[in-house]
Amino acid sequence: MESGAYGAAKAGGSFNLQRFLSQPQVVVRAVCTVFALIVFACIFGEGYSNIHTSQQRHCVFNHNEDACRYGGAIGVLAFLASAFFFVIDAYFPQISNATDRKYLVIGDLLFSALWTFLWFVGFCFLTNQWAATKSEDVLVGADSARAAITFSFFSIFSWGVLAFLAYRRYKAGVDDFIQDIQNYADPTPNPSTAYASYPTSVDSYQQPPFTQDAETTEGYQPPPVY
Numbered sequence: 001m002e003s004g005a006y007g008a009a010k011a012g013g014s015f016n017l018q019r020f021l022s023q024p025q026v027v028v029r030a031v032c033t034v035f036a037l038i039v040f041a042c043i044f045g046e047g048y049s050n051i052h053t054s055q056q057r058h059c060v061f062n063h064n065e066d067a068c069r070y071g072g073a074i075g076v077l078a079f080l081a082s083a084f085f086f087v088i089d090a091y092f093p094q095i096s097n098a099t100d101r102k103y104l105v106i107g108d109l110l111f112s113a114l115w116t117f118l119w120f121v122g123f124c125f126l127t128n129q130w131a132a133t134k135s136e137d138v139l140v141g142a143d144s145a146r147a148a149i150t151f152s153f154f155s156i157f158s159w160g161v162l163a164f165l166a167y168r169r170y171k172a173g174v175d176d177f178i179q180d181i182q183n184y185a186d187p188t189p190n191p192s193t194a195y196a197s198y199p200t201s202v203d204s205y206q207q208p209p210f211t212q213d214a215e216t217t218e219g220y221q222p223p224p225v226y
Contacts, residue, residue, distance in 0.1 A: 040075030
């Protein structure tokens with residue numbers, strides 16, 4: 001992981017395109033974007049077909065409209081979310097507030113984990129409906145249906161990797177915060193050494209300069225009285 005808060009360099013540097021494109025989350029996010037584009041393009045392009053001479057269009061997945069709606073919806077939302085997080089990844093190093101960085105990484109983690117689950121549900125749903133589809137009802141769109149199922153399966157792992165990378169960035173930020181707390185030194189001086197010790201030795205006492213000499217006092221004789 002890069003130095004700085006939550007897996008990014010400290011704020012203030014200029015944008016480096018090569019460094020941005022070499023980040024693992026950016027590479028995996030680009031893969032997720034392509035997979036999502038393929039899924040909803042296949043469903044919206046050839047996911048609906050006519051039955052013989054009927055003019056009504058039906059979903060190629062066992063005529064289940066919910067299957068086409070679900071696959072198309074998670075594909076479109078995944079594509080839009082990937083584009084949004086691309087912008088966040090590009091702007092992320094310019095964010096100086098560690099709290100804002102934390103919330104963005106948590107949002108990336110939660111969304112990636114949720115979409116990993118939704119892609120898993122979508123793969124199972126589309127596969128089940130495709131297995132129940134009668135071959136005579138599929139005049140066109142068979143290849144597109146298989147492609148949508150295949151790339152839904154691939155999306156499970158790509159979004160799972162995104163969730164893992166977001167968790168690593170979050171954990172790196174938390175570990176850095178804990179390390180900063182442990183390395184923090186209180187600048188307050190030690191009260192026991194703040195003041196010099198009070199001298200307790202009696203040897204340092206000096207006799208006042210005007211003390212009378214005991215011998216002179218004993219030899220004094222008063223003047224005679226006449």
